[in-house]
Amino acid sequence: MSNPQPKATKVLPISGFPEYLPSERIVEQRFLDVIRETFELHGFSSVETRSIEPVDRLLGKGGDADKEIYGLSRLAGDDEDARWGLHFDMTVPFARYVLENAGKLSFPFRRYQIQKAWRGERPQEGRYREFTQADIDVVDVGDLSPHFEAEMPLVIADVFSKFPVGEFVIQVNDRKIPNGFYQGIGITDVIGTLRIVDKLDKVGPEKVKAMLLEAGATDEQADQCLRLAEIRSTDLGFVEQVRALGVEHPLLEEGLESLSNVIRTGMAHAPGKLVADLRIARGLDYYTGTVYETQFVGHESWGSFCSGGRYDALASDGRTTYPGVGISIGVTRILGLLIGRGLVTSSRSTPAAVLVALKDDESRDDAVAIATALRRRRIACEVAPSAAKFGKQIRYAERRGIPYVWFPGAGESGDEVKDIRSGAQLPASADTWTPPAEDLVPAVTRTDHR
């Protein structure tokens, strides 16, 4: 603790650093709880890394020039700390953690990591400077079995189907498909082509074609790239559609088989949730196999809420290489949409299900004993702040959405509890009474404004 009362600095929100009111925070907690519980049910171990990394480690990346790193320096110190910056994702710190602790971890290592990250980007709707990500990765030594690429979207489908939101779709591709296809039609700059095709959703096919031509593709090559990118199927139909384009390359065949495995697994264990979508590229050059994106149906313009892929070298110390596959849920992005637009709300602003009313100040000890008995059975409650008139105490509960008010000694044979929504008041004992399950914790529900 420190002196909490500063000089009168203006109190202002800081753009890109979102904060929630208590009832909104309950929505965020519910989403985080669902994510954590589901990751753990799937056998992922929690890891938390420090918030900082050496700046040269953060900077040692390709292809992400738009990422802006926050550097750290002690206001009252030398420059010793100036070599550190706040991490901008979980992947860089996790790769370092794997190298640092390789001797103490069991491989294949399944970990989840739910933490804040920071990027000095220009804030806009859906983009933040401080944000929470929830990642899972599986990392192995030397080789990573391809079935893990099929497992990732099952975990994500399990998480998203527990959210109080509408339909979602996990779009999957395999980088070997466009890689092989482009090579099969004689394109040499595979990465450059991927980056251009990745803009399809943003700029449309005509602009993409113009950019491909400008980059040196022939008219026919550009058309073929666009035809490939238009292929989409919820079953294995994409294989025939690709074959119909008449291109052959060993890498293409590998990619088709790999993506078929992922889609087949999805059809078996998460039916209707996965789609093979050959325009998904994740314009980052280190993905080497399956890539994932996720959209909410009806909110496609917000882009992907959950993305990832396979990399043959998650980490390497020069001698040993650690391949991995991972996927990252943009928690703050999802909540920016759902809370920001009031699509999901909480029934109350406090965990308390019960307010223990106070007859007079002398009876506070009795009220605390009732609260203790309720808490012992995991019923969250608080004692009224003052022995005001009961009407005022009920309004105190109402303002917070607390559904029950407990009146010690109100009945002939003991206490009574009132459901302040219905007005029903019944005899109750703090050692046995339990609220209905739906009132025990705040209800986090979708508001249907559609």
Added chain:
Amino acid sequence: MSNPQPKATKVLPISGFPEYLPSERIVEQRFLDVIRETFELHGFSSVETRSIEPVDRLLGKGGDADKEIYGLSRLAGDDEDARWGLHFDMTVPFARYVLENAGKLSFPFRRYQIQKAWRGERPQEGRYREFTQADIDVVDVGDLSPHFEAEMPLVIADVFSKFPVGEFVIQVNDRKIPNGFYQGIGITDVIGTLRIVDKLDKVGPEKVKAMLLEAGATDEQADQCLRLAEIRSTDLGFVEQVRALGVEHPLLEEGLESLSNVIRTGMAHAPGKLVADLRIARGLDYYTGTVYETQFVGHESWGSFCSGGRYDALASDGRTTYPGVGISIGVTRILGLLIGRGLVTSSRSTPAAVLVALKDDESRDDAVAIATALRRRRIACEVAPSAAKFGKQIRYAERRGIPYVWFPGAGESGDEVKDIRSGAQLPASADTWTPPAEDLVPAVTRTDHR
């Protein structure tokens, strides 16, 4: 996600920024879960604030010159962000949050906040540069009822008694007691005297006396200060002990009554956990009433793990003043002791209670279906990474501490599950089998090296 493979930067821990291995992280999570659940049972609402505050707000403090703030700057940017720093506690951001959202909060406002904070201090055992604190505060408008001062230690006693650690003691004092006492014996520099007496545990009574004399106290005044600081009682006995010193002052009387209330409440609802300890001062000049510290019995040399107090002005916007009372658990400090010294451990390094074994690669789909059935009933599990020999699959589970291995179709009538600790293998169905409650989640227990 970003390019996870940097150039070969040396991989090193950073002093003062602790990280845990997966099994240690499970211990940390258990502690955090107990804290959160208990705070919520007591009706505190969660708040999370952004990690940064304007530097002038962070600097606008008195008496904490040793606190070193990490300032932020974008590596690839202008100096717009240089006005921000990482928060070093939860109190400064919470005070700002209250001012910013006063119109949307219901008072008295009960909030908890579990977050990381950063201080550029020289790291040492029990002191970190990045650390997690868990705070509760009650804040009101204008006036704050004194019963909240008695409530805080009850919440903390509830938290600490659920930890798998030994005995603890919450030491309580009221700043009005030394304030009034010092004035009653003619000392004028009350704050300076408090600061000196606060060093009693560190330097001993002789040095404290010398410092008091040096600060201008008479021999008799210094002796009286030391006599007051020696008073300690688990009941209301402290009142008579203070009176026996023969000092009178209205503020002293107020303090004795206030502390009596806190101790009386503790005796009723957390017997044996609270002690009136008149040497507790919390050498910060903004506490105005009750102050708290907490020690683990047998680890007194580590100092306080949980501290706080009442402040008449948690926040103020010039027109309205918000008094508060709060207490903060030093989570990283506690874990630094318990994990660092191996006093508390987890039975496994993964949440998985079951490993579903794999007969051959073709049966992976069946194994995934079994895992899905177990997860539906909230049993954490994973499918074996490869169809290796069963002995190897069992060793995979063993290395992680996973207690059960599931063998699909191993029995005459279906699946079997093996407790790999006892070797007992029994028929089981994924739709009905449940492990004993103590195996469902990792056991976090005290290791008795004493």
